[in-house]
Amino acid sequence: AVAISVQDQRRLSSSSNMSELKWPSALVRKAFFDYMEQRGHTIVPSGSVVPYDDPTLLFTNAGMNQFKPIFLGTINQSDPMANLKRAADTQKVIRAGGKHNDLDDVGKDSYHHTFFEMLGNWSFGDYFKKEAIEMAWEILTKVYGLDPKRLYATYFEGNKELGLPPDDEAKQLWLDIGMPEDQIVPGDMKDNFWEMGDQGPCGPSSEIHYDKIGGRNAAHIVNQDDPMVVEIWNLVFMQFDRQKDGSLKPLPAKHIDTGMGFERMVSALQETDSNYATDCFTPLFKQIQEVTGVRPYSDKYGKDDVDGIDTAYRVIADHIRTLSFAITDGAVPNSDGRGYVIRRILRRGVRYARKYLNAEIGSFFSKILPALVSHMGDQFPELVKKQLDIKEILDEEEEAFARTLDRGEAQFEKYAAKAAKNGVKKLDGDVVWRLYDTFGFPVDLTQIMAEERGLEIDENEVSVAKEKAREASKAVKASVDTFAKLDVHQIAQLDQQKVARTDDDAKFVKGDSKGKVQLIFDGKTFHNSTKELPEKTAIGMLLDKTNFYAESGGQVADTGRIVIDDVVEFKVMDVQNYGGFILHSGYIEYGALSSGDEVICEYDELRRSPIRNNHTGTHVLNHSLREVLGDDINQKGSLVDNEKLRFDFSHKSQVKIEELRKIETLSNEYIRRNSKIFSKDVDLDLARQIEGVRAVFGETYPNPVRVVSIGMDVDTMLKDPKKQEWRQYSVEFCGGTHVEQTGLIKDLILVEESGIAKGIRRIIAYTGDAAHQVQREAAEFSKKLDILEAMPFGPAKDTQTKVISQELSQLVISTLTKDELNTRFQKIATSVIAEQKKRQKAEAGAAVGCVVK
Numbered sequence: 001a002v003a004i005s006v007q008d009q010r011r012l013s014s015s016s017n018m019s020e021l022k023w024p025s026a027l028v029r030k031a032f033f034d035y036m037e038q039r040g041h042t043i044v045p046s047g048s049v050v051p052y053d054d055p056t057l058l059f060t061n062a063g064m065n066q067f068k069p070i071f072l073g074t075i076n077q078s079d080p081m082a083n084l085k086r087a088a089d090t091q092k093v094i095r096a097g098g099k100h101n102d103l104d105d106v107g108k109d110s111y112h113h114t115f116f117e118m119l120g121n122w123s124f125g126d127y128f129k130k131e132a133i134e135m136a137w138e139i140l141t142k143v144y145g146l147d148p149k150r151l152y153a154t155y156f157e158g159n160k161e162l163g164l165p166p167d168d169e170a171k172q173l174w175l176d177i178g179m180p181e182d183q184i185v186p187g188d189m190k191d192n193f194w195e196m197g198d199q200g201p202c203g204p205s206s207e208i209h210y211d212k213i214g215g216r217n218a219a220h221i222v223n224q225d226d227p228m229v230v231e232i233w234n235l236v237f238m239q240f241d242r243q244k245d246g247s248l249k250p251l252p253a254k255h256i257d258t259g260m261g262f263e264r265m266v267s268a269l270q271e272t273d274s275n276y277a278t279d280c281f282t283p284l285f286k287q288i289q290e291v292t293g294v295r296p297y298s299d300k301y302g303k304d305d306v307d308g309i310d311t312a313y314r315v316i317a318d319h320i321r322t323l324s325f326a327i328t329d330g331a332v333p334n335s336d337g338r339g340y341v342i343r344r345i346l347r348r349g350v351r352y353a354r355k356y357l358n359a360e361i362g363s364f365f366s367k368i369l370p371a372l373v374s375h376m377g378d379q380f381p382e383l384v385k386k387q388l389d390i391k392e393i394l395d396e397e398e399e400a401f402a403r404t405l406d407r408g409e410a411q412f413e414k415y416a417a418k419a420a421k422n423g424v425k426k427l428d429g430d431v432v433w434r435l436y437d438t439f440g441f442p443v444d445l446t447q448i449m450a451e452e453r454g455l456e457i458d459e460n461e462v463s464v465a466k467e468k469a470r471e472a473s474k475a476v477k478a479s480v481d482t483f484a485k486l487d488v489h490q491i492a493q494l495d496q497q498k499v500a501r502t503d504d505d506a507k508f509v510k511g512d513s514k515g516k517v518q519l520i521f522d523g524k525t526f527h528n529s530t531k532e533l534p535e536k537t538a539i540g541m542l543l544d545k546t547n548f549y550a551e552s553g554g555q556v557a558d559t560g561r562i563v564i565d566d567v568v569e570f571k572v573m574d575v576q577n578y579g580g581f582i583l584h585s586g587y588i589e590y591g592a593l594s595s596g597d598e599v600i601c602e603y604d605e606l607r608r609s610p611i612r613n614n615h616t617g618t619h620v621l622n623h624s625l626r627e628v629l630g631d632d633i634n635q636k637g638s639l640v641d642n643e644k645l646r647f648d649f650s651h652k653s654q655v656k657i658e659e660l661r662k663i664e665t666l667s668n669e670y671i672r673r674n675s676k677i678f679s680k681d682v683d684l685d686l687a688r689q690i691e692g693v694r695a696v697f698g699e700t701y702p703n704p705v706r707v708v709s710i711g712m713d714v715d716t717m718l719k720d721p722k723k724q725e726w727r728q729y730s731v732e733f734c735g736g737t738h739v740e741q742t743g744l745i746k747d748l749i750l751v752e753e754s755g756i757a758k759g760i761r762r763i764i765a766y767t768g769d770a771a772h773q774v775q776r777e778a779a780e781f782s783k784k785l786d787i788l789e790a791m792p793f794g795p796a797k798d799t800q801t802k803v804i805s806q807e808l809s810q811l812v813i814s815t816l817t818k819d820e821l822n823t824r825f826q827k828i829a830t831s832v833i834a835e836q837k838k839r840q841k842a843e844a845g846a847a848v849g850c851v852v853k
Contacts, residue, residue: 023144023269025280029090029262029379032119035139036088041121044081046380049092049115050329050338052780058338059094059326063120064196064257066091070124071201071238071255076800078790085126090262090379091118092325097341103444107315107352110227110267110274110301114345115322117262125253132235132256133173136208140233144269150211152222152229153179156193156204157186164193164248167204170237174206185222194236194257201238201251208233210268232268233260274299276314284317287371291364292357312356319349320368321376323394328386330776332769333397334606344442346394347401351445354405361402366391392744393769400605401440403512408439411566412446416453425454429461437469437589438561438569469589472536476587477573479538483585484523486540486578493526494519494581499542501580506547507558508679508737510605515543515562517597521583529594541570541584541593547601548584549608550577554638555615555736560603567591572603607642608737610768613745614645616677616738617667617767619710620748621647622694623730624666625763628659635696636760640736644751644766651761655753657819664816667748670730674743675711679734682707682714690717692727701733708734710742747771749814778813781821789828793835801832 033043047066051057054065067087069075075082096103096114105112123132140146153174158166166186174184186192187207195202211218212228221229238255240248263275270278276285277299285297297313305311326342333343346365353359369391377384415431427450435441441449443462450457486494499518506513520527521540533539541562551557557575562584568591572584593599618638625633629651637648655663684703687693695701707714710730717726739745749771752764766774788804791797808825811818 021270021279023266025262025266025278026378028144028266028269029117029119031143032090032139032260033088035135035143036086036121039086039135041086041088042084044084044087044089046089046092048329049094049325050331052330052776058097058341059331060091061093061095063089063091063093063118063259064122067122067124067257068196071196071257076787076791078787078792084122084124086121086123088119088121091120092329092380093118094322094326096322096345097338103345103348106318107311108301110276110299111230111261111264113263113275113318113321115318115325119260119262119265120258121256122258123256125255128239128254128256129170129235129237130173132237132258133170133206134177136233136235136258137177137179140208144265146210146268147214148179149183150214151179152183152185152209152211152219154185154187154192154207154209154222156206157188159189159193162189162246162248164204167192167206167237170204170206182217182219185219187223191223194234194238195242199242199244201255202240202242202248203236203238203254205234205236207231208235210264212268212271212273228273230264230267231261232264233258272299276317281314281317283371283375284320284368285313287368288313288316288357291367292353292359294357308356312352315352316349316357316365316368319345320365320372323349323365324369324372324383324390325380327390327393328380328382330773332393340442343397344444346397347440347442348445348448350398350401351405351448361405362399363395365394365398369394389746389772392746396609397606399510403605404439404602407565408435408441409449411435411439412441412449414566416450416455419455420453426456426458429458429463430465432457432462433465433469434569434590438563438565472587472589473571476536476538476571480573480585480587483538483540483574485576486521486581486583490521490526491579491581494542499581500544502543502577502582503545504548504550504577504582506545506601507549507603509547511547512600512602513545513547515545515599515601517593517595517599518542518544519595520593529592530588531592531594536587538585538587541572541586542581543584543599543601545601546575546582546584548572548575548582548603549737550575550582552577553734553736554618555611555640556642558603558608560601561589562593562599562601564591564593564597564599568593568597568599570599610642610770611640612737612739613767614642615640615734615736616710616742617671617745617748617765618645618647619708619730619732619734619738620667620670620742620745621645621663621763621765622649622732623670623710624663625649626694627666628662629655635694637696643770644764647763647765648756648760649763650759652759654755655761655763657816660750660753661816664748664750664814670710671742671745671748673711674741676741677738678709678712678714679738680707680714681705682718686718686721687733689721690726690731691722691724692729692731694730694732696733699733705733706735708732708736708738744768747775749774751812751815753815774813775817777811778817778821781807781811781813785821785824785828789824793832793839797832798836801829805829 037043047060049060051060051065070081094115102112103114106114140151141148155170156167158164171184175181192205194205209222209229210232218229236257238257239251241251242248263280266278266280267275272278289296294309298310300310322345323342331338331342333339333346350361353364354361373383373387412435415427419427432443432446435446436443447457519542520530522533527533549558560572562570562572569589570593571586571589574585576583618640622635634650636650639646681704684701684705687705687707712729745767747767749766750763751766751774754762756762784804788800791800804825808822
């Protein structure tokens with residue numbers, strides 16, 4: 001009998017409130033592992049849901065992804081998995097975006113999820129159809145105790161065009177174990193022939209379906225999308241290799257690849273009509289209810305879900321799982337690829353939470369997160385380890401969307417009302433693109449909103465609008481990059497016209513701000529309206545107030561937009577400060593602006609956030625450099641952008657590896673203290689008196705000057721500025737933007753140390769998500785060295801050593817880690833060269849022996 005610990009049972013009961021369950025979800029998983037382990041399978045951990053080594057995939061979408069090299073025969077013989085004969089696991093799977101996309105179905109039915117677990121067992125050239133079918137039958141009917149009368153099996157019916165015969169062997173095996181013939185159903189290529197891609201391993205499959213109702217023959221509704229007859233397991237018999245010409249060759253070694261839908265199996269065992277009514281989701285529903293105060297979940301669908309609340313429950317519970325596991329494995333919301341999929345999912349969920357559950361948006365998803373970690377953290381400990389990172393990323397992304405959600409919805413309502421007034425059942429493509437471009441509404445979110453109003457959207461029209469906007473941006477960017485500066489004569493002209501200098505205090509405050517257009521600059525002269533200027537050309541905008549950061553002190557300028565909703569949008573591509581006049585350079589996307597217009601200033605928060613990390617990181621690094629290298633260290637320059645920080649400083653010699661190690665360690669200790677950042681405008685003479693204050697030599701500072709301190713209140717320092725204790729803190733003159741607390745930086749990783757001039761050294765470092773990414777890449781490369789080291793000596797190892805050498809030279813990772821990896825690699829390379837010489841000597845000796853004979 002399969003057992004589960006009392007501690008686990010108690011945790012499950014308290015978390016799910018379903019203590020009467022015979023089959024809690026954790027027990028379902030454990031029973032599968034125990035059964036497979038007893039039959040010689042190695043239980044392996046789930047692969048990452050982000051497939052870093054497979055560029056063809058957005059996300060891991062099947063259990064077999066991590067075994068792909070075995071199936072393709074490309075696995076290195078020294079790889080730990082190379083000798084696997086039987087394996088089993090539960091694989092984290094995301095099907096959203098790309099070829100496999102279940103996002104549109106989530107919430108609407110009882111069994112689709114963007115994230116789910118796939119229990120699976122594999123045989124690599126070991127057992128085949130007979131054993132796979134027998135094991136599946138035994139675990140389903142004997143271990144789990146499912147009623148055999150409710151189980152249906154499908155088999156491949158064959159395909160004459162491709163010369164593929166029916167899989168009568170699989171059908172006979174099902175008959176042999178006792179399944180009645182009227183429960184065995186033939187299936188076509190779509191349902192019962194599995195292929196890895198256009199080429200490569202493939203073969204027929206046999207699906208197992210379960211009838212949730214029973215007491216009938218349901219063979220006629222197998223694979224007919226009936227929610228009461230669901231596929232729970234797919235057994236794939238990989239026996240062919242598809243060639244370039246489309247023909248099939250038998251594989252020399254035949255494999256088994258199976259995938260069981262974990263949530264569907266739990267639903268069958270807990271005797272629920274829906275996956276969502278199981279304890280895979282009830283802990284999340286309970287948390288959602290506590291956070292929002294909405295009515296309890298009642299598992300209603302379609303028209304029965306009159307208020308849409310149950311649909312929202314399902315969408316949110318599904319999405320917090322997808323978001324959390326994707327972020328845990330390294331996906332970060334952004335505007336490209338898998339990052340954009342994550343952003344779409346979060347924004348979709350946020351809108352459901354707000355519209356149907358009346359939830360307060362900004363940190364909603366992170367309030368559901370603890371329930372997920374509590375429920376799934378035992379099986380997936382990486383969730384527990386990364387919980388803080390997940391929370392920070394969710395909150396940052398949600399806050400950014402919350403700022404435009406209200407305005408975006410208001411705009412959508414205007415567009416929808418206009419369509420209704422004109423008797424049109426469709427939203428124009430340029431309108432849909434504008435909702436994305438201005439308010440961050442992904443197209444599929446607008447599609448949902450349109451469906452609610454009985455409207456359609458044309459995705460081709462959206463694509464055309466998108467391409468048109470991007471071409472315009474590309475054309476203008478070059479002219480913005482070379483846009484004319486305000487010279488002394490133009491500044492004098494502004495003074496003569498009594499144009500006030502720009503108030504930019506709002507740059508230190510998160511969120512949008514309002515301003516008023518003063519003048520428009522075309523690069524030569526000032527104008528009162530953009531109507532006088534050609535479309536899609538570079539122009540500069542002067543406002544009375546702004547929250548945009550103008551490039552200074554090494555920190556790059558903000559980008560973003562200046563808007564009047566549904567009237568005009570000005571794309572801001574650069575911001576410069578000319579004697580207190582802040583010029584926003586860019587172009588008009590649509591509409592027109594005139595002097596006196598009140599506008600909303602929206603800097604790109606998701607771009608500024610890593611800039612803040614890197615700027616505070618620069619201060620932390622500067623402090624650590626002084627601690628390790630001494631007081632003669634002086635800043636000579638810096639660059640702070642959204643990708644990295646670069647810091648130039650005076651130092652006579654190369655910084656040694658051990659010194660770099662101390663600098664990085666001290667920096668991360670400072671970050672982990674989660675010290676608060678303080679700032680204050682102070683009289684310049686008084687500010688200079690603060691013990692240990694850092695300033696850039698030769699820089700002219702304003703009076704008063706802004707003092708930024710990490711970990712100590714500036715007012716406290718000013719009471720006794722000469723106190724030696726202040727040297728323990730980073731204190732600098734700085735006009736840049738910073739994080740509120742150092743913990744938000746997460747990590748600081750040094751990736752380069754070099755000399756740029758005599759007595760001047762340069763350090764480049766990454767923080768936050770960029771730092772985590774290089775750490776992941778270093779870990780992946782370390783695995784490659786493990787494999788190389790374990791390879792037997794010979795030509796294959798010689799070739800691989802050259803490949804690895806080139807990869808190592810191009811790797812951008814921690815300088816310290818790279819030094820360690822290089823030491824390891826040199827040891828391997830030395831042994832390879834020694835073995836080559838030994839072989840050559842032996843071959844030469846053998847050749848001499850042949851000549852003598």
